[in-house]
Amino acid sequence: MSPVVTLDRVTKSYGELVALDEVTLAFPRGRFVAVMGPSGSGKSTMLHCAAALDPPTSGSVLIGEVDVSGLSETRRTQLRRKHMGFVFQSYNLLPAITVEDNITLPLRLAGVRADRDWLGELVDELGQTVVMVTHDPAAAARAHDTLVMADGKVIEVLDAPTPEDLAVRLTRLTGEPVA
Numbered sequence: 001m002s003p004v005v006t007l008d009r010v011t012k013s014y015g016e017l018v019a020l021d022e023v024t025l026a027f028p029r030g031r032f033v034a035v036m037g038p039s040g041s042g043k044s045t046m047l048h049c050a051a052a053l054d055p056p057t058s059g060s061v062l063i064g065e066v067d068v069s070g071l072s073e074t075r076r077t078q079l080r081r082k083h084m085g086f087v088f089q090s091y092n093l094l095p096a097i098t099v100e101d102n103i104t105l106p107l108r109l110a111g112v113r114a115d116r117d118w119l120g121e122l123v124d125e126l127g128q129t130v131v132m133v134t135h136d137p138a139a140a141a142r143a144h145d146t147l148v149m150a151d152g153k154v155i156e157v158l159d160a161p162t163p164e165d166l167a168v169r170l171t172r173l174t175g176e177p178v179a
C-alpha cells in the first residue's frame with residue numbers, strides 16, 4: 001500500500017531564489033493528482049521534494065510516518081526504491097524500455113519483482129498515489145484533483161476541474177492562451 005506523502009511548510013531555495021515557498025499539502029493514498037502552473041512556478045521542485053529526490057531547505061516531508069527531510073542520500077534512495085515509481089519527461093526516460101518498465105525500475109533496483117497483474121489497477125484498486133505534472137489541461141482534467149502553482153506556492157486546489165476551467169486559470173496566470 002502506498003503511503004500518504006505530506007509536505008509541511010516546505011521551502012526549497014537555490015541561493016537567493018526561493019523555488020518553493022512554505023508549501024503545506026498532503027497527497028492522500030489512492031488519489032490521482034495533477035500539478036499545473038506556469039513555467040518556473042516550482043512544480044518540479046515540489047515533486048522532487050515530495051518524492052525524496054531532493055532535501056528541502058526547510059520544512060518537513062513525510063512519506064507515511066517517515067520524515068525524509070533530514071535523511072541521508074542513501075536512506076532516501078532506499079525509501080524511494082521501495083515506495084516510488086517515476087516517469088520523467090522524455091529526456092529522463094530510458095528509451096529502450098517501456099513506460100511500465102520505467103515505472104517499476106526503482107522496485108527492481110531494490111531487488112523486488114513487480115507483479116504485472118497489479119500494474120494499471122494501481123490507483124483504483126491498490127490505493128497507489130499518482131502525481132502528474134503537466135501543462136495540458138485535458139490531461140490534468142483526468143485527475144481527481146489539480147493543484148495550481150504560482151511563484152513557489154500552491155495557489156489553488158481544484159476538485160475535478162474541466163479542461164476549460166483549467167485553461168482559463170492558466171491563461172490568467174501566464175497571460176498566454178493555453179490550448
Ligand SMILES: Nc1ncnc2c1ncn2[C@@H]1O[C@H](COP(=O)(O)OP(=O)(O)OP(=O)(O)O)[C@@H](O)[C@H]1O
Nearest residue numbers: 014017018019037038039040041042043044045046
Ligand atoms: N537546480 C537548480 N538550481 C537553481 N535554480 C533552480 C534549480 N532547479 C530549479 N530552479 C529554479 O527554481 C524555479 C522553479 O523551477 P521548477 O523547475 O520547479 O519549475 P517548474 O514549474 O517545474 O517549471 P517547468 O514547467 O518549466 O518545468 C525556477 O526559477 C528555476 O529556474
